[in-house]
Amino acid sequence: MLFRSLIARLPYPSSAVQRAIGIAAVVTQAGIGVTGSVVRVTGSGLGCPTWPECVQGSLVPVRHPEIAAVNQWIEFSNRLLTGVVIVVAALAVLAAWRILLDHPERKRLVKLAWLMPGGVVLQAVLGGLTVLAKLEWWTVAIHFLASTPLVWLAVLLLKAFREGDEPARPLVPTLGRRTLVLLTVLMWAVLIAGTTVTGAGPHGGDLNTHRLDAPIDQLARVHSGLLIAYLVVLAVFGLTLLRGGVPKGVWQRYAWVWAVALAQGVLGTVQYQLGVPEAMVSFHVLGSALVIVVTATLWTGTRDRGPVRSLTPATPPERELTPAG
Template sequence: MRLPVPESAPLDDAGSRWLRRLFWLNLIVEIGIVLTGGLVRLSGSGLGCPDWPECVSGSLTPVAHQAQTWHKYVEFSNRMLTSVVSIVAVALLVGIILDMRRGSGRKHLWQPVVLILVGIAVQAVVGGISVLMKLNPVIVATHFLASMVLVSASAWLVWRSYEGDGRATPIIRHEVRWLALATSAACAVVLVLGTMTTGAGPHSGDAKEPARLHIAVRTIAWLHADSVMLFCGLVVAMLLCCVLVASEPLPKRAWTLVLIITILQGALGYTQYFLGVPATLVEFHMLGATLLVVAVTWGVLSLRRRD
């Protein structure tokens, strides 16, 4: 299946292909740090470094006498990956500045890059607060949801690299565009209820002092499942609209991808629930969530064209 990205490619000149590769790298590392953060939580290593910004009082790095045993290395490794994400984001900024100095005039790439840079700074603060508050599940959920915003912004940047800098022109009826926004809102609800389900479940992030939401897991899990059913129905409606009224094939490809990921995510979610939420399946479910955010972002963007 071809990636559902615009056919126009203003960065295809030899001097600028590296910039698009950098955009893809940024998307990959943003997804990657979500997964490593998941590993921290699922391995009970959330307080492997019990202090912040230090790992332990008096040291930025783990020390041998820490009580957290191997958990400290898991958490510290995830913190180091934040540095990688930051370096890539700064490289994005430098790359765009150099590209504009070459006279490309691609000013349209500034917005997602600024959002990514600001988001990374906010994420660092929220991550520190989550440690200082002993993995309060509300703060941890906020940390994850902020990561989803960064993944969406990174997907937006990749998409914009395939577009021109002209005025956005809708290629489908405005009613369908409103339906797409409603579908995006439903996706956000699915993510919020998903984080609440995790916060009420066994994977709190700390092996010794679990911090959980005081909600019945069965109740919140079924609410999450109900929101997924609503979202799936909206995705099917979007795909039908794209097949019937879209003037170009791109929206159909984009929303087909959304539907495929949604079905796989739903199947994985039910499987992990009935198997007692094993950590491995939860990690794959988190990967699916990031890919779903990318697909929905592209689905919404596919409904207009920039030349």
């Protein structure tokens, strides 16, 4: 009750604040994966060889005879960025909880908000295990893949700030909804296959890290083949929309998925042909995050939960008649 009373004293988050927090959640959840790729391609994965300390006896980088200072600070900076993600996640929870006090029907919003800090804690643990396992390729893959649902959920959180709480009403035909489920499954299959290519590739985060002993050209073919399957299903989904009655917003989201997915495919092909240069790896990781964002945005755009009523605080009579749950 004490914590609830403290939350009630907070100013009610305006429409702009709600939107800003939602966007910040998407950006930070997606961005931490990109900065992690910078750590990997610069060989800084063991710049801080222990966890939660950077080096034995110190939470921050200190002079070490076997570790370059630049590698220490690149890895340590990535760890510090986790703090930014935590702050944004905490703000999302506080905003959602404050909204709930005036609008008790907003329980779904609060649940989505709580998944943000919960996911950050999970990622921190997985990051620590990855360091302790000396960057074994499969631990790096799990660490990256665990971040992908958080990007998806952050998009859902952003949407939840701007929609109501009625049961989801589909805006596309039944076949379209089923195709969209298949599209989402293929998206994650592409991401999983991509981690195997990375595991066999030249950028392991440290020169002494074990790599996946498999032919990278075959792994790349599987990865690209799944992307082609994703694009085929995306085209089929578009055909299901031709039956008419689909809102303009769905078509706009659909176009964005095509633009981002094709750009990601071109980037991946060029990256492979050029021998996987370091900078392009990070851009490819950014592209994978954007694919998740636009696919999740398409997902949320194909259903309607009614108008949002929580962009402004409830009036005093409403608070009296509707006690917070």
